[in-house]
Amino acid sequence: MFVDITEVERILTRLLEPDNEVIKQATDELTSALKNPHTYVTLCTVISSSKNDKLKEYAALVLRKKLYKRNAWMNLSQELREQIKQFLLKTIVDEPNIEVKKHILQLIAVLAKHELMRGNWNELFAFIESCIKSHDINKREFGSFVIKNLSDYIPQMFESHITTFVDYFIQTLNSAEDCTSLVVYNTISSMNNIVELSIQVPQVIQAYSQSVPRVLEVILALSTTNPENACDCFDLLGSMCEFSIQALIPHLKPIVQVSAQLAGNTNIDESLRCNGINLISTIIRSKKKVLVKLNLLNPVIELMFSILSEETDDDTWFLEEYGLNPMSAAGECMAAIADELSASTFMPILVSVL
Structure with a gap:
């Protein structure tokens, strides 16, 4: 009726x-x-x-x-x-x-x-595939938008097709001429949405690991043009720390270096600086021995002291919500270092930078 x-x-x-x-x-x-x-x-x-x-x-x-x-x-x-x-x-x-x-x-x-x-809803996946494989750049962008928003809401729907879609994600990242494009942003966001599903598939985790240098390149490019999107892309690295830190180990040095570069840049968005500091803190708590081996702790501690010494016109910075400003994030990072390192390791480094 x-x-x-x-x-x-x-x-x-x-x-x-x-x-x-x-x-x-x-x-x-x-x-x-x-x-x-x-x-x-x-x-x-x-x-x-x-x-x-x-x-x-x-x-x-x-x-x-x-x-x-x-x-x-x-x-x-x-x-x-x-x-x-x-x-x-x-x-x-x-x-x-x-x-x-x-x-x-x-x-x-x-x-x-x-x-x-x-x-299976075969027509849905056929529809998505027709978009992402189109020669029309606008249709491909639309396809990436569809995947991002579907995976935002119910990532589990991609589980049975995860290898196919991750192959598409990696191909998109590697072939994109403009790493600040919406297609690239949607792709990295989608990867973050399904990362928890990916840890069960070794070849998928390997693909994620191989994508890290490109993701860092995207974050740096977006840091000055679209810091909000850069923060979202940072979330992928944070999720990988949580669900598969091993996939990041081959890239820990450039990850910490890029994070430190952004954390120390007073000309960019503060939220992005905080993301850089917080990622360093997470890595310290997870893989402190690797950072010691890579000789990254000294420059990190020097950077945190520099951030803690920054002048501010706001005398109430310490009252702001936890972790939402670089100074409080740097303080938390120093606390992580002090917690994770033995006094015999931490004190000589601390004395050398004072």
Whole structure:
């Protein structure tokens, strides 16, 4: 039975009203409307055809919440499920608004999780593959955007295809002419999203390890042009420290050197400087003996003293939230060094820099 799109839009509009009584009435109306399975298809139509982006986002949110449990999805007929899936794959391409696209992808991720439990959503992966293998750079960028947002929400959906996608990630990183491009950023973000799944596959971890020099190059390039994205890329190295520190060992020296270079640069974003310091602290707590062997502790301690000696116009820096400014991060790094090193190792280094 067809459900009128105008009526569904009216209900969604009332749900966005700043009036609790109106919202309660609209919620009851929506609950009643959703007893008709065809309302789910009508909500998809709202996503694709409404002139109001807020209604599109809300329609996607309603579908995601209502279909989050697998039983709710499986209670729809196979015909309706297929119709919804096809509808969403077409809409994600046609939708011009980035925020609406993100909401649609979150919905797709939920449905993909359900579908992969009973087999495979072959059309979804074929769709992604067609994007990332396209000769059209805009389509490839869109494909990287799709993977990033799906893996943001439900990374497990990539587990059965992890080798294929990691091969694509590495190829993308190595072949990109502009390492500050959105394709590269989306690729590194996606790698971070699925890194916990990767530790079970030796060849994948090896690929991650081999990508580290390129990731460092990207972070340095983004440090002056887009520090927020640089911070996000730093997260991959932090995740590798947490889940597979062994993959970083061949690259610890350049990692610490790049982190120190950024930490000591007073001309860049403070959050990025803190990321550099915090990564050094993490490595010290995990692999202090390697740092001693590589003769990296002396320059690190000198750098931390330099940061702690920086002049600041803000006399309340020490009251700021933990770790969000370079001075407090440097203090924590020094604490890590003192905790992890024996006095016989730490004191001579400390005396030499005083």
